Amino acid sequence: MKTIDxxxxxxxxxxxxxxxxVERYLIRQYRDKLKRAIVIEDDTMNFSSFxxxxxxxxxxxxxxxxxxxxxxxxxxxxxxxxxxxKGAEELADYMAHIPENTYFLFVEKEVDRKTKMYKEVSKxxxxxxxxxxKDDILARWVETRLKKNGRKITRNAYxxxxxxxxxxxENIDRELEKLLCYTMDKDHIDIEDVEAITTEQTENKVFxxxxxxxxxxxKEALELYYDLIALKEQxxxxxxxxxxxxxxMMIVKSMTxxxxxxxxxxxxxxxxxxxxxxxxxxxxxxxxGQLRQAVKDGVEYETAVKTGHMEDQIAVELFLVExxxxxx
Numbered sequence: 001m002k003t004i005d006x007x008x009x010x011x012x013x014x015x016x017x018x019x020x021x022v023e024r025y026l027i028r029q030y031r032d033k034l035k036r037a038i039v040i041e042d043d044t045m046n047f048s049s050f051x052x053x054x055x056x057x058x059x060x061x062x063x064x065x066x067x068x069x070x071x072x073x074x075x076x077x078x079x080x081x082x083x084x085x086k087g088a089e090e091l092a093d094y095m096a097h098i099p100e101n102t103y104f105l106f107v108e109k110e111v112d113r114k115t116k117m118y119k120e121v122s123k124x125x126x127x128x129x130x131x132x133x134k135d136d137i138l139a140r141w142v143e144t145r146l147k148k149n150g151r152k153i154t155r156n157a158y159x160x161x162x163x164x165x166x167x168x169x170e171n172i173d174r175e176l177e178k179l180l181c182y183t184m185d186k187d188h189i190d191i192e193d194v195e196a197i198t199t200e201q202t203e204n205k206v207f208x209x210x211x212x213x214x215x216x217x218x219k220e221a222l223e224l225y226y227d228l229i230a231l232k233e234q235x236x237x238x239x240x241x242x243x244x245x246x247x248x249m250m251i252v253k254s255m256t257x258x259x260x261x262x263x264x265x266x267x268x269x270x271x272x273x274x275x276x277x278x279x280x281x282x283x284x285x286x287x288x289g290q291l292r293q294a295v296k297d298g299v300e301y302e303t304a305v306k307t308g309h310m311e312d313q314i315a316v317e318l319f320l321v322e323x324x325x326x327x328x
Contacts, residue, residue: 003126004030008037016095016104016125018084018118020111022270023130025169030128031077031107038075038103045069049077057090064094064102077105084111084118095120132167134263135273141169142176146189149180153189159274160191164200167272175199202233206241207275209320214282218324225320235312236305242319243298250291252279290326297322 007013017034019027039047046068050060055078068074083091083106092115098104104125111118111127121127133141139158146153153161161179165172175198182197183189205228212221228238251269260268262276269276283291301319304310 001026001030001128001130004034004128007126008033013038013103014125015098015100015102016106016121018106018108018111018121018125018127019130020084020106020108020127021130022109023132023169024109025173026130026133027107030130031105034105035075035077038073038105040071043071046071046074047077048075049079050081051079053080053082055081055083057088060091061094064098064104068101073101073103075103075105077107079107080109081106082108084108084115084121086115088115088117092116092120095124098124131267132270132272133169134266135162135167138162138167138169138172138272142172145176146180150187151180151183151189152187154191157189157191157194161194161198162272162274164194164198164204166201166203171201202228202231202237203241206238207245207278210242210245211278211282213320213324214285216285216324218321221320221324222317225316229313235316236302239298239302239312239316239319242316243295246291246294246298246323248275249279249283249286250288250295252276253283253286253288253291256280256283286326294319294323 004017013034019030021027035047048063060076060078064074064076066074095104095117104121106121113119118127142153142158142161161175162172165175178197178199179189179193183193186193205224209221209224209228212218212224225238229235248269248271252265255265255268262273265276266273269279271279286294297319301310301315305312305315
C-alpha cells in the first residue's frame, strides 16, 4: 500500500497493478485512488472496465494497443476475472510489451502466485496483497474516523464494538456509520451505544456457539444454533462457519506449540489477535487429531446433505452434539 501511495505522490506510476486479497474495503479505496491518478474523472473514452471470468484476452490486447484519445493515458480495469488462477498465456505474454501510455489495473479476490500471469505482472508492475488488518491498525483507523466526527469511544466500548463487527473493514465502516448517526448528540460512545445499535455478525454468533461446544455446554450451543435458524441462517452456511472455526483452532494449536507469537498466528489464521487468545483456550480441550477429525466430519456431513442422505438442520445438530461431548 505504501508503494502505491509513493507511486501516486511522485507521479511515477507503473503500467500494471494487481490488487488482491480478502480486505475488499481497502482494495476498493486503492483501486479508486489509482483510477483517479491515471485518468481524468468521467473520461469514458480512455477508461475501459471488464468484469467476470469471460473476459476476452485478444479484445483486451487490441484495446491496449489503441492510442489514448486526446489524453496522456489509457486505463484498462479488469476485476474478478480469474486470470491469475488459470493459464491466461496470451495476456501474460503481452505484459512485457505494454505501450508506455497504456495502464492495466487488475482486481482479484484470489491469485495463484505460480501462474505466469502473476509472475509477469510482478515483473512489469506491482502486485499488492490486502490481508485483514492487524488490531492496532484497525484501532487507529477507527479512532481517526471518530476524531473527524468529534467523537471518542471508551476502551470497553471499542473492545465490544470490534468483537461484534469482526475485523472486516467493510463491515466496521458500515457499523461505524450507524454508530455515528446514533450518537449525534454525544461527544463520546459507550458500551450502551454499541449494544443498542451495532449488529452482531453471524460469524461472531457461531464463534460463541463453538465456544460453548468446546466448554461442553451442549444445551447453550444448541440454543445459539436454534437462534441462528430463527434468524433464517442456512444450516449449511452455519456448518461451514463451524468447520472454519475448528480449522482455525488447528492452526492456532499447531503454531502456539511451535512458539509463534499471537500476531503471526492471527495473520495465518485470518482472525484478529484478540480471537487468538480465545482459540488458544478453546483448542486446549481437543487433541490435534480430534480437531482434524472435526474438519473432516464437517466435509462428510456436508456431502451427506448434498447427496440427500441427511437433512441439513440435523447434520449441524449431530456435529454440535458430538463435539460438545468430546474431551482431549
